Amino acid sequence: MKKKLIIDVDTGVDDAQAIMMALAAPDVEILAITCCHGNTPLENVLKNTLRVLKVCNRLDIPVYRGCAVPLLAPKRNAGDYHGKDGLGDVPDPDAPGLDLLQKRNGVKAMIKLVKQNPGEVTLVATAPLTNLAVAVQLEPSFPEKLKALYIMGGNTNSRGNTSVCGEFNFVADSEAAYVVLDRYTCPTYIATWEFSCRSSLPWSFCDQWFASGSEKAVFMKKISSLSMKKAQSAEYQKEITAGKGFNSCDTYAMAAAIDDTIITESEKVAVTVELEGKFTRGMMVLDYMELLKKKHKVTIMKKVDLEKFKKLLMDALK
Template identity: 80%
Template sequence: MKKLIIDVDTGVDDAQAIMVALADPDVTVLGITCCFGNTPLQNVLKNTLRVLKVCNRLDIPVFRGCGKPLLAHKRHAGDYHGKDGLGDCPDPDAPGLELLQKKKAVTAMIKLAKQNPGEVTLVATAPLTNLAVAVQLDPSFPERLKALYIMGGNTDSRGNTTVCGEFNFVADPEAAYVVLDRYTCPTYIAPWEFSCRNSLPWSFCEKWLSQKTEKAAFMKNITNFTFQKAQSAEYDKETTEGKGFNSCDTYAMAAAIDDTFITESDEVAVTVELEGTYTRGMMVLDYMKMLDKKHKAFVMKNVDLEKLKKMFMNSLK
């Protein structure tokens, strides 16, 4: 049984990643911690509870995390996920925020890792602010983790938020720097360009959403806005080159769930640029070994898409 903590900024792809995890019988989600990102924190909290409701899993504890970056200017991704993060299709019967845990996200992360030393896999699909604060409060926190899976960063200086920067890292570059510097547990990164090259065909997405279930109806509703954006001429070349839908966060989740999902990766030391005019927030890969860092991350290059498709199909059954 895999024990997960999921750190999210619940937009459409976070919702997909959460639902994939909840559908796997060999996964236990110990808690979901929330951070600003795709949408303001209040929306992230509401969206997370909405996803758990449709999955009939409101028993999973949800924790309020950081509402702004360590130093950077706050930014969101409403142009792609909708202003509310879930396609601007509100649910009048959505769960209320009184269901949130009183304990804050960072405190909860640290406590859950202490209770399950060496057993917890942390899946981070949001800006890394909660993780950076956690290691500052408890420097031994990363040592108790089994592994860390991150969706974020980029490898080919191809941005989706700035010229050279991926959203999660650009949203809080200092936090990304701290995490990549101080988390020495096994670390796996699903970067932006990699996910673009492994998009899900539109024909599969149609089949995926055509399942006659409440979960499929929910997913079809929240993805409509994002699908239209992804299929528009504005996004085709910058994202998936017109091939299909890029559910960025779900690649990190799939890798955390199935050890065989990653078929090719580079093991390399990584860091984040904090200053450049065009490159602030860009992930730096040290192939020349000039950073003198002992800890290296596994940067995903290729995955088994058929396994991802099965996970997606099962998530809406």
């Protein structure tokens, strides 16, 4: 039996890497890709997702339009890192048109697919969690029909990358993150910002990764150039990743969804999201004292088998 995935993305560079990783995994079936605002405005996310599928010769996979704005938070993007278009500002004149998109709304499609495959679908969320929050509002039983949920987002040590204490996906729609962590009681696994930073890829590996010269490798090198340059720049020198290598955040959640043995250390803890703090809005809160009295605990990834992870990345560009 192939693992059935729905991937919820805001396709920037690392989402592209995560999608390509899933496409290359032989025992994975991607039922759909749903798109959300985030790294770049929704129209760009849609175009970028189709571009990735085109280079992988997989335009047969259905792509859906999801939420264009957060539930309540002001809109924000990450154009300084991913490029204004979300894929490194290296446009493709022959990119697929949006006429290839499915007509059904992305959130409704997600609900329908999970209803048709109860207990079989793993949802991998690498974007702000707006689509997931709307899904549970429309269909309260949606989470219990999922096999599992893998999230890239949040933090464990109050180390931010967007605000003082907030990771981008959780800051971009903090209310949605709160709703998802409160109402999704399926097995939930989180690849946090600090975890991905600790597991960053050596620059020497990146050179090797692009070296095959395949069409996919040429594409990946081109779209990654801007963000890699940014990661090596002086203004990033205070970041935890500085100088250590490239942090492909979203691919850690995807790798764990494809092969759970890739995570070598984790912990279970109840979590929530701060919504009111002046400096801490969007920060993930870990309830070690169990004061929240939550029955549902999430699995926080702590260590990864880097060699297995690198192999999944290498396979993605073959």
